[in-house]
Each structure stands twice: as structure tokens, then as C-alpha cells.
Amino acid sequence: MKSLTLALALSVAALAALAGNDALESRSGYVDLRALGAAYGEPRVSIDLGSSLLRLVGAAAEHEDPLAGETLRKLESFRVQVYDTRGDSDAAANGMDDARQSLVAQSWEQVVRVHEPDNRVEIYVKQDAELIHGLAI
Numbered sequence: 001m002k003s004l005t006l007a008l009a010l011s012v013a014a015l016a017a018l019a020g021n022d023a024l025e026s027r028s029g030y031v032d033l034r035a036l037g038a039a040y041g042e043p044r045v046s047i048d049l050g051s052s053l054l055r056l057v058g059a060a061a062e063h064e065d066p067l068a069g070e071t072l073r074k075l076e077s078f079r080v081q082v083y084d085t086r087g088d089s090d091a092a093a094n095g096m097d098d099a100r101q102s103l104v105a106q107s108w109e110q111v112v113r114v115h116e117p118d119n120r121v122e123i124y125v126k127q128d129a130e131l132i133h134g135l136a137i
Contacts, residue, residue, distance in 0.1 A: 024077050029126050029134025031103070036083055039095055045082035054078060096120065103136060 024030050037043070049057075054075045062069025085092040103124045104110075112123035126134040 027076070027133065029132075031099075031134065031136055033079075033081055035098065036081070036095060039091065040083040040085060043081040044084050045080065047078070047080040049075075049078045051076045093120070096122070099136075100124075108134070108136065 025032070054077075055073045058069045058072030058074075060069075061072055100110075100122065103126075106126070108124040108126045110122060111125050112121065114121040121137070124136040125132060
């Protein structure tokens with residue numbers, strides 16, 4: 001595992017919820033990635049899109065794919081962070097174990113698990129009966 005990639009689509013919510021002033025950190029779909037930064041330093045790649053830009057991208061995408069456009073417009077935040085593990089796959093695996101335990105403790109549900117000799121992918125979702133609050137890959 002050369003690099004550790006976490007993609008987090010946070011707080012998929014109804015448009016009415018976008019008007020709230022709460023910080024993203026207080027949302028139920030937020031995942032704190034500071035521990036990864038402490039272990040691996042600054043991410044090699046960091047993408048952090050807020051609701052305004054996601055609404056703009058969603059409006060542009062709507063002409064090609066109305067469902068994708070609508071979904072993008074409803075996102076409150078989308079974060080991708082890629083960390084260089086410097087070839088230390090054991091430390092990365094331990095970090096993912098810690099992240100997995102944290103997600104499960106916060107009522108996230110594992111929906112995909114792929115474990116191959118050189119590759120591990122897990123996808124977690126935080127949802128209730130009406131909304132997906134977060135997606136962690």
C-alpha cells in the first residue's frame with residue numbers, strides 16, 4: 001500500500017439543511033483526519049470543496065446527468081486527502097484499523113470490504129432512514 005487515500009463525502013443532506021450555520025465539524029457525517037496528519041505529515045493531495053462550489057459544479061453537470069447534478073448540489077462538503085505512507089504499509093494498516101474502530105463507534109456502517117494481498121478498500125456510510133450523512137472510502 002504505497003499511499004493511503006481517504007475520500008470523504010460529508011453530509012449529503014436536503015437543500016434546506018444547507019442553510020444551517022453549523023460548522024462542518026459538528027455534522028454527524030464529519031470525519032476528523034487529524035490523526036492521519038500526525039502520523040504521515042501533510043497530505044500529498046488535499047481537495048476540500050464546500051457547498052457553494054459543489055452547487056456550481058452540480059448545476060453545470062445537470063445538463064449531462066440530471067441525477068449526478070442534483071446529488072452534487074445537495075452535498076455540503078467533499079474532502080479527499082492522500083497521504084504518502086513511505087512504504088510503511090503496516091503503519092497505514094494500523095491507522096486504518098483505528099479509523100475503522102472510530103467510524104463503527106460513531107454508528108457508521110460498512111457497506112463494502114475488499115481485502116487483497118496488496119490492496120484494501122473499505123467503504124462506510126453514516127445514514128438514517130431519510131438521509132446519508134457521510135460516506136468514507
